Amino acid sequence: xxxxxxxxxxxxxxxxxxxxxxxxxxxxxxxxxxxxxxxxxxxxxxxxxxxxxxxxxxxxxxxxxxxxxxxxxxxxxxxxxxxxxxxxxxxxxxxxxxxxxxxxxxxxxxxxxxxxxxxxxxxxxxxxxxxxxxxxxxxxxxxxxxxxxxxxxxxxxxxxxxxxxxxxxxxxxxxxxxxxxxxxxxxxxxxxxxxxxxxxxxxxxxxxxxxxxxxxxxxxxxxxxxxxxxxxxxxxxxxxxxxxxxxxxxxxxxxxxxxxxxxxxxxxxxxxxxxxxxxxxxxxxxxxxxxxxxxxxxxxxxxxxxxxxxxxxxxxxxxxxxxxxxxxxxxxxxxxxxxxxxxxxxxxxxxxxxxxxxxxxxxxxxxxxxxxxxxxxxxxxxxxxxxxxxxxxxxxxxxxxxxxxxxxxxxxxxxxxxxxxxxxxxxxxxxxxxxxxxxxxxxxxxxxxxxxxxxxxxxxxxxxxxxxxxxxxxxxxxxxxxxxxxxxxxxxxxxxxxxxxxxxxxxxxxxxxxxxxxxxxxxx
Numbered sequence: 028x029x030x031x032x033x034x035x036x037x038x039x040x041x042x043x044x045x046x047x048x049x050x051x052x053x054x055x056x057x058x059x060x061x062x063x064x065x066x067x068x069x070x071x072x073x074x075x076x077x078x079x080x081x082x083x084x085x086x087x088x089x090x091x092x093x094x095x096x097x098x099x100x101x102x103x104x105x106x107x108x109x110x111x112x113x114x115x116x117x118x119x120x121x122x123x124x125x126x127x128x129x130x131x132x133x134x135x136x137x138x139x140x141x142x143x144x145x146x147x148x149x150x151x152x153x154x155x156x157x158x159x160x161x162x163x164x165x166x167x168x169x170x171x172x173x174x175x176x177x178x179x180x181x182x183x184x185x186x187x188x189x190x191x192x193x194x195x196x197x198x199x200x201x202x203x204x205x206x207x208x209x210x211x212x213x214x215x216x217x218x219x220x221x222x223x224x225x226x227x228x229x230x231x232x233x234x235x236x237x238x239x240x241x242x243x244x245x246x247x248x249x250x251x252x253x254x255x256x257x258x259x260x261x262x263x264x265x266x267x268x269x270x271x272x273x274x275x276x277x278x279x280x281x282x283x284x285x286x287x288x289x290x291x292x293x294x295x296x297x298x299x300x301x302x303x304x305x306x307x308x309x310x311x312x313x314x315x316x317x318x319x320x321x322x323x324x325x326x327x328x329x330x331x332x333x334x335x336x337x338x339x340x341x342x343x344x345x346x347x348x349x350x351x352x353x354x355x356x357x358x359x360x361x362x363x364x365x366x367x368x369x370x371x372x373x374x375x376x377x378x379x380x381x382x383x384x385x386x387x388x389x390x391x392x393x394x395x396x397x398x399x400x401x402x403x404x405x406x407x408x409x410x411x412x413x414x415x416x417x418x419x420x421x422x423x424x425x426x427x428x429x430x431x432x433x434x435x436x437x438x439x440x441x442x443x444x445x446x447x448x449x450x451x452x453x454x455x456x457x458x459x460x461x462x463x464x465x466x467x468x469x470x471x472x473x474x475x476x477x478x479x480x481x482x483x484x485x486x487x488x489x490x491x492x493x494x495x496x497x498x499x500x501x502x503x504x505x506x507x508x509x510x511x512x513x514x515x516x517x518x519x520x521x522x523x524x525x526x527x528x529x530x531x532x533x534x535x536x537x538x539x540x541x542x543x544x545x546x547x548x549x550x551x
Contacts, residue, residue, distance in 0.1 A: 060094075062094050062095055062096040063095055063096065063380065064096045064098060065096070065097055065125060065384060066123035066124045067123060067125045067126065068101075068125075068126035068127060069099060069101060069440055069442075070102050070109075071101045071102070071104065071439045072435070072438060072440070072441045073331075074304060075305055075308065075331075076330075076432065076435035076436050076439065077436045078101050078439060079439055080436060084404070085400065085437075088399075089390070093383075093386055093387060093390055095383060095386070095387055097387070101439070102126075102127060104303065104304050105303045105304060106129060106238065107239065109129060110131065110132045113129075113132045113136070114135070114136070117135075117136040117139065120141060122142070122370075122374065123372065124371065125370070125387075126369065126370060126372070127369055128176070128369070128370050129240065129368070130240075130368065130489055130490075131240075133370060134170075136370070137176075137370075138170075140373060141372060141374075142370040142372055143175070143371050143372065143373045143375070143376040143377075144173040145168075145174055145175065145176065145370075145371055145381075146173060148177070148371070148381055148384065148385045148388075149165075149174075151381075151385035151389070152385045152386075152388050152389035153389075154389060154392050155388050155391065158448075159177075159179045159180070159392065160177060160178065164178040164179070165178070167366050167368075167490070168368060175370065176368040176369065176370045177368065177371075177388070178366035179366060179369070179445075179446060180367075180445075180446045180447050181365030181366050181367045182365050183447055183474065184363070184364065184478075185359070185478040186322055186323050186324075186477060186478070187321060187360070188321070188323070188346045188359055188476065188477030189318065189346065189348070189349045189480070190318070190321055190344045190345065190346055191204075191213075191345060191347055192217070192317035192342065192343070192344060193344065194339075194341060194343045195222035195223070195230075196213070198222050198224065199216050199217075201213055201216060203347055204347075204350065205348070205350070206350060206351045206352075207253070207256050207285060210318070211288070211289070211294070213232065213317075213318070214232020214233050214294040214317075215294050217230055217231065217294070217316070217317040217318070218232045218294045222317060223314055223339075229315070231293075231294060231295060231315060232294035232318055233289060233295045233296065233316055233319065234295070234296045234299070234307060234310055234318070234319045235249035235250055235295065235296070235307070235319065236249055236299055236302035236303060236306065237299070237507070238304065239503060243262065244261055244262040244274065244506075245274065245503045245505070245507070246506055246507070246510075248320065248360050249307075249320050250286060251320065251360030251361065252320055252357075252358070252359055253285055253286055253289075254279070254282040255349055255350075255352075255356065255357055255360060255481075255483060256350045256351060256353075256358075257278040257282040257285075258278055258352070258358075259274075259276055259279045259282055260273070260360050260361050260483045261273060261360065261361030261483060261485050261488065263488045263491060263540060263544070265484075265486075265487065265488060265549050265550050266550070266551065267551065270541050270544065270545075271537050271540075271541060272533065272536070272537045274502065274525075274533075275528075275537065280518065283509060283510070283516065286510060287509065287510050290512075296315055298310070300507065300511065307319075311335070312335040313334075313338060323456075323471075323473040323477055324470045326473065327456075327468055328430070328455075328456070328470045329431070329457075329461075329468070330431060332461060332468055333461070336462065336464050336466070337463050340463040340464040342464075343466075346473065346476045348481060357481045358481050359477070359480050359482050360482065361484070361485035361488065362483070362484060362485060363487065363488055363489050365489070367442060371384055388443075391440075391443055391444050396444065398417070400438065400441050400443065400444045401417070401438065401444050401445060401451070401454075402438065402441075403434060405417075407422065408422065408428060409422065409454070410422055414453055415453075416453035416454040417429065417454040418454065418457060430459065452471060453471075455470070455471075456470035456471030456474065457469070458471075458472075484551070486551075487544060487549030488544075488549070490543070491539075491540040491543050491549075492536065492540055492543055494533075494536045495536075497531055497532070498528070498531045498532045498533060498536060501527070502528065502533075509521070
């Protein structure tokens with residue numbers, strides 16, 4: 028049977044299920060038509076873990092209950108690689124039915140018509156719309172009066188922090204650093220004084236990788252604590268006193284010079300230019316460096332902390348304030364309200380799959396779907412604890428707990444159902460004892476600690492215009508070239524580079540961004 032016939036039958040089934048007088052014969056005819064295939068490109072909840080197995084019970088349940096053959100593909104863990112994949116598929120008109128997309132490529136592909144408005148889907152999934160898609164969410168994806176994406180609450184704001192190896196500080200009799208110069212002294216000691224005591228020169232003061240998005244400038248969030256020390260964290264300054272692009276401000280040169288000093292004196296892990304997210308996280312678990320900016324769960328969740336605990340049972344990371352610059356400024360980085368956007372391809376809507384996708388997403392936000400995708404099978408991977416949240420305490424087989432590394436593939440879609448509810452926070456970040464060291468660990472306590480540190484509000488920055496492709500490439504390549512020595516970093520060369528940046532469209536980009544920020548009330 029042709030796909031469109033299948034889809035029409037599936038749509039009939041959805042309407043029947045909503046109607047009181049639906050006949051048994053209609054249900055049987057719909058089921059006989061066979062499942063509708065929905066191809067989903069998702070963002071993995073744990074990038075280091077594998078995809079759900081082919082025999083995952085949820086896939087069979089979706090097929091039996093919803094008449095949907097769900098075909099899953101994980102997007103690359105690196106955000107830039109994600110963008111490349113999405114843009115290539117859009118150019119070839121080969122986007123899947125439903126897919127995660129970052130805001131920059133989302134805006135680009137919405138303009139060329141390869142994704143469809145989703146306004147008609149919201150009323151088809153009333154429960155999910157209530158908990159996931161409020162007015163701000165819809166506004167985030169609205170272009171010319173139409174919503175082109177399903178924007179769910181993303182990561183919790185201010186959920187990263189600066190961490191340091193406290194055991195290394197103790198080994199070298201060093202205090203917790205406060206200022207940028209104290210940080211440099213500690214980074215130098217971590218690099219040259221064998222803080223792990225293994226007799227080899229294999230440690231570095233700082234670890235990072237390039238992780239760029241629309242609000243965290245040319246080097247990305249891992250370097251933001253150092254730019255924050257000079258008051259230029261993030262791409263945009265949205266204060267009334269000095270709005271605009273931070274890269275065009277004099278203090279940016281000073282911050283970049285500090286990071287260049289880190290490179291020159293070899294206190295940063297030299298793999299920072301080649302690391303991806305997974306490489307970076309493997310490196311700190313292997314004891315490569317002693318200071319980093321990391322996310323609370325990526326550091327302290329049981330499955331993520333376990334390799335470090337096994338390798339270094341006497342090791343200890345602590346959260347600390349970001350470095351304080353010469354004028355007393357400090358910031359972990361910028362923060363805004365984040366959303367995860369799932370878009371629906373125009374092809375899917377034209378093929379009649381819109382109601383089927385709505386049916387799938389509404390089921391995901393039902394009690395059954397929410398708990399299955401979020402935590403696994405009740406009584407196997409979790410039980411409901413006294414506080415009403417899923418817990419592994421009391422399950423028959425502790426190795427099957429949803430927090431265990433081996434179980435992570437079964438909850439890779441949890442970001443499609445989570446919306447930062449109280450249940451999620453309690454269950455997502457349970458307190459546990461690390462298996463090797465016996466330390467009491469909590470990603471929730473870590474989160475609360477990180478959130479109270481100095482941060483720079485940047486609400487709305489992710490909704491501002493993006494640079495043109497040539498300017499974006501010049502910007503991102505240029506700052507890296509100044510750090511790696513491909514360009515000599517001095518004031519004259521920097522001024523010349525900024526002038527070229529402006530010639531390629533920097534001034535126009537800044538003007539457009541300030542105008543958009545003022546129009547939307549983002550400048551405070």
